[in-house]
Amino acid sequence: MKTPLSAYGAVLEARFRTLLQYRAAAAAGFATQLFWGLIRVAIFTAFYQSGSAAHQPMSLPEVIDYIWLTQAMLMLQPWGVDPDVRNMVRTGTVAYELLRPVDLYWLWFTRTVAQRTAPMLLRAVPMLLVAGLFLGLRPPASPAAALGSLLCTATAVALSSAISTLVLLSLLWTVSGEGISRLMPAASMIFSGILLPLPLFPEWAQPVLQALPFRGLADLPFRVYIGHIPAQELIGVLLHQLLWTAALVWLGRRVLVRGLRAMVVQGG
Amino acid sequence: MDTLRLYFRYVGISVRAQMQHRASFWMLAISQFLITGTEFVAVWAMFDRFGTLRGWTLPEVGLLYGLIHVAFSLAEGAGRGFDVFADQVRGGEFDRLLLRPRGTAFQVAAQEWQIGRIGRLTQGLLVLLWSASALDIAWTPARVGLAAGAILGGACTFYGLFILQATLAFWSVQSLEVVNTVTYGGVETGSYPLSIYRPWLRGVFTYLVPLACANYFPAHALLGRADPLGSSSLFQWLSPLVGLLFLGVSLHVWQFGVRHYRSTGS
Amino acid sequence: MPQILVQDLRKTFSIAEREPGMWGAVRGLVRRKHRTLCALDGVSFSLEAGELVGYIGPNGAGKSTTVKVLSGILYPDGGRCEVEGRVPWKDRIEHVRRIGVVFGQRTQLWWDLPAIESFDLLREIYGVPLQEYRAVRDELIERLALSPFLDTPVRQLSLGQRMRCDLAAALLHSPSILFLDEPTIGLDAVSKLAVRDFVAGLNRDRKVTVILTTHDMDDIEALCNRVLVIGGGNLLLDGTLAELRAQVTRERWLTVDLEGSEEEARQLDDPEAEVISHDGLRVRLRFDPGVVAPAALIARIAGRYRVRDLFVQNPPIEEIIARLYGNAPG
Numbered sequence: 001m002k003t004p005l006s007a008y009g010a011v012l013e014a015r016f017r018t019l020l021q022y023r024a025a026a027a028a029g030f031a032t033q034l035f036w037g038l039i040r041v042a043i044f045t046a047f048y049q050s051g052s053a054a055h056q057p058m059s060l061p062e063v064i065d066y067i068w069l070t071q072a073m074l075m076l077q078p079w080g081v082d083p084d085v086r087n088m089v090r091t092g093t094v095a096y097e098l099l100r101p102v103d104l105y106w107l108w109f110t111r112t113v114a115q116r117t118a119p120m121l122l123r124a125v126p127m128l129l130v131a132g133l134f135l136g137l138r139p140p141a142s143p144a145a146a147l148g149s150l151l152c153t154a155t156a157v158a159l160s161s162a163i164s165t166l167v168l169l170s171l172l173w174t175v176s177g178e179g180i181s182r183l184m185p186a187a188s189m190i191f192s193g194i195l196l197p198l199p200l201f202p203e204w205a206q207p208v209l210q211a212l213p214f215r216g217l218a219d220l221p222f223r224v225y226i227g228h229i230p231a232q233e234l235i236g237v238l239l240h241q242l243l244w245t246a247a248l249v250w251l252g253r254r255v256l257v258r259g260l261r262a263m264v265v266q267g268g
Numbered sequence: 269m270d271t272l273r274l275y276f277r278y279v280g281i282s283v284r285a286q287m288q289h290r291a292s293f294w295m296l297a298i299s300q301f302l303i304t305g306t307e308f309v310a311v312w313a314m315f316d317r318f319g320t321l322r323g324w325t326l327p328e329v330g331l332l333y334g335l336i337h338v339a340f341s342l343a344e345g346a347g348r349g350f351d352v353f354a355d356q357v358r359g360g361e362f363d364r365l366l367l368r369p370r371g372t373a374f375q376v377a378a379q380e381w382q383i384g385r386i387g388r389l390t391q392g393l394l395v396l397l398w399s400a401s402a403l404d405i406a407w408t409p410a411r412v413g414l415a416a417g418a419i420l421g422g423a424c425t426f427y428g429l430f431i432l433q434a435t436l437a438f439w440s441v442q443s444l445e446v447v448n449t450v451t452y453g454g455v456e457t458g459s460y461p462l463s464i465y466r467p468w469l470r471g472v473f474t475y476l477v478p479l480a481c482a483n484y485f486p487a488h489a490l491l492g493r494a495d496p497l498g499s500s501s502l503f504q505w506l507s508p509l510v511g512l513l514f515l516g517v518s519l520h521v522w523q524f525g526v527r528h529y530r531s532t533g534s
Numbered sequence: 535m536p537q538i539l540v541q542d543l544r545k546t547f548s549i550a551e552r553e554p555g556m557w558g559a560v561r562g563l564v565r566r567k568h569r570t571l572c573a574l575d576g577v578s579f580s581l582e583a584g585e586l587v588g589y590i591g592p593n594g595a596g597k598s599t600t601v602k603v604l605s606g607i608l609y610p611d612g613g614r615c616e617v618e619g620r621v622p623w624k625d626r627i628e629h630v631r632r633i634g635v636v637f638g639q640r641t642q643l644w645w646d647l648p649a650i651e652s653f654d655l656l657r658e659i660y661g662v663p664l665q666e667y668r669a670v671r672d673e674l675i676e677r678l679a680l681s682p683f684l685d686t687p688v689r690q691l692s693l694g695q696r697m698r699c700d701l702a703a704a705l706l707h708s709p710s711i712l713f714l715d716e717p718t719i720g721l722d723a724v725s726k727l728a729v730r731d732f733v734a735g736l737n738r739d740r741k742v743t744v745i746l747t748t749h750d751m752d753d754i755e756a757l758c759n760r761v762l763v764i765g766g767g768n769l770l771l772d773g774t775l776a777e778l779r780a781q782v783t784r785e786r787w788l789t790v791d792l793e794g795s796e797e798e799a800r801q802l803d804d805p806e807a808e809v810i811s812h813d814g815l816r817v818r819l820r821f822d823p824g825v826v827a828p829a830a831l832i833a834r835i836a837g838r839y840r841v842r843d844l845f846v847q848n849p850p851i852e853e854i855i856a857r858l859y860g861n862a863p864g
Contacts, residue, residue, distance in 0.1 A: 363637075
């Protein structure tokens with residue numbers, strides 16, 4: 001008999017393997033993200049050269065670092081749910097998942113972790129290399145920043161997976177689930193800093209942006225890397241990410257119980 | 269005439285099928301409106317901070333942004349058939365189209381319109397209308413015509429890109445995402461003045477994928493600005509026609525792809 | 535001049551070999567290794583208007599390539615092919631107006647629409663005049679008994695219902711030639727019979743030429759008097775079913791049902807016939823009528839064993855085809 005933990009490990013490994021098969025798609029995605037990064041650097045450079053760059057919350061080199069980190073970590077964002085599970089929910093075969101002797105929430109959470117990390121690693125490493133060697137991405141601000149951003153990124157994977165799993169669970173309700181699965185990426189895109197570095201938003205928006213969970217996905221790890229958030233504040237950053245992750249996991253588990261009950265009532 | 273009527277019969281069927289799932293349609297439309305809307309929020313936030321972009325104001329950039337987004341959403345909605353084409357080739361469905369007494373490009377084009385794309389269209393139109401009224405432009409019929417021409421020219425260019433992307437599927441279905449660099453990348457680039465980019469990037473979007481001809485150049489004629497890149501006023505007025513040319517070239521490449529398919533069967 | 539003329543038709547495919555790994559994928563964009571596969575290696579035959587022929591062969595034998603060339607989808611590498619005096623691939627649009635094609639595993643109907651709406655749309659695609667269309671459509675609806683489910687979206691139809699609708703869809707423009715590719719695949723017995731009856735009637739009453747590719751030998755036996763057998767890109771045989779049998783083997787099968795025990799059945803044998811299968815009390819033997827007369831063999835068996843029933847039959851066509859491939863090169 002397998003221990004539950006190794007069962008999750010097996011799921012993780014299987015997902016990794018299937019995703020790694022799509023190497024040509026990964027190469028195409030890399031080229032796309034590289035091109036996209038070049039466009040964004042050009043746009044931000046033009047803005048910084050037009051207005052008063054002196055009093056901005058971030059310098060242009062910091063923004064350029066931020067952009068390349070964004071391009072490298074794009075796949076970590078909670079976009080798109082696991083297509084297999086999506087199909088299972090749609091076709092009703094999700095009921096079979098219930099037959100497995102593991103906790104359904106953690107099973108899906110594990111799949112999502114694999115879904116996020118495999119393509120991210122595949123794209124992040126070459127992107128960081130190319131951007132670091134040729135395109136102006138600087139190394140981490142200090143050894144502490146390097147270590148801190150690694151920690152924050154690991155926590156960001158957990159946070160992103162908690163959000164994705166929640167979206168996945170919302171699919172148990174067909175109509176509203178579709179809405180949530182479309183709107184959540186939009187929310188995370190704007191509030192995580194992927195679209196525009198969060199410090200560049202107007203001052204009055206900052207308190208809201210800081211309270212939301214999304215900045216833990218991109219903004220916090222990136223600014224720790226750049227040194228825009230000093231290493232002394234690392235504990236607070238991690239606490240913000242972890243508390244939100246815990247809250248979203250708790251919510252997800254509640255939603256799962258409700259969703260299964262709804263499904264049983266439908267007779268699906 | 270007969271062909272045009274048949275085209276709209278097809279489109280009518282596709283639209284009707286989508287309206288059967290009304291909730292889905294609204295979900296797609298509204299979420300697309302919000303997602304693309306956030307892009308303009310980012311543009312606005314940057315102007316809020318920096319005030320100007322190389323001498324361009326927010327409404328001026330809004331004009332560029334609106335033109336390119338409206339053009340893209342039209343092409344995206346109408347060119348959906350080419351978007352799903354890779355799956356059809358993989359599934360062998362293309363043979364069926366060859367067995368019907370109509371052109372292949374026509375049949376692919378007609379098979380689907382995605383009306384949920386109305387979300388991006390609405391967002392682009394709102395930005396365009398806001399810019400048009402915020403700017404100090406006398407909207408003579410000629411200028412309105414030029415704006416409409418720029419939108420159509422841009423839509424033709426994007427449509428041509430969708431055709432080229434679908435044509436690639438005759439050879440390989442794995443790396444089609446590369447074309448996104450010039451479609452989505454083109455929308456992003458075209459949302460800002462071309463003059464801020466380096467020469468190689470300007471070259472890509474002027475000569476290779478002539479989106480600037482449906483966006484940057486006609487916008488100069490509308491705004492009455494002098495182009496730092498030195499285009500003449502006559503060229504600015506005629507440039508949207510380049511989009512038609514691009515579409516024509518794309519259709520020829522498509523025919524080449526179909527010939528390849530018919531000689532290799534793959 | 536025959537209706538369909540195929541002379542020395544040749545087609546080779548070049549198949550790209552995928553190289554492993556990321557670098558292989560990148561290099562594959564520039565240069566690929568190829569392997570050639572000869573799908574048609576000089577195939578010739580001709581068909582007269584109104585024939586109903588079975589076109590058979592294993593997967594990869596060149597069946598579907600022939601059908602694709604004949605229907606104008608593919609360009610061949612060499613050889614001649616004319617259908618009603620037209621070269622299919624040169625004049626695709628005019629050619630496809632004159633033919634109908636049904637793929638058993640795919641539908642040409644719009645998935646979300648009732649079949650009747652697909653029919654209306656096909657009328658416009660083929661430009662059939664309204665009067666003519668109505669007459670043809672109504673006759674097809676009647677012959678195929680489609681009226682009960684004409685207004686049901688195609689995705690909700692059973693396979694048999696869908697196949698009948700697909701047959702109608704392929705015939706709305708009154709083609710003079712019909713290609714059927716595995717039309718009975720996956721169908722239940724009743725639907726199979728309905729499809730066969732319809733095709734036979736179409737050929738008999740309307741003189742539509744039918745080219746049928748199938749793996750179901752019952753289809754062939756029920757419908758075709760002429761068969762073309764293809765294997766390894768070559769035409770192995772062109773003739774009637776009887777000729778096919780005669781050319782490959784003269785052997786007959788004797789099936790014996792015994793009384794008594796299975797033990798006894800297992801011990802049954804005969805010096806001039808060979809036991810090919812045991813199934814409980816049923817034993818099957820094969821023999822060559824040139825070596826031993828059927829009557830003599832039956833008398834001998836009936837004398838030695840307690841026989842409840844027996845009968846002589848031709849080997850099933852599958853067996854014959856398999857034998858034919860056994861002799862064939864490639």
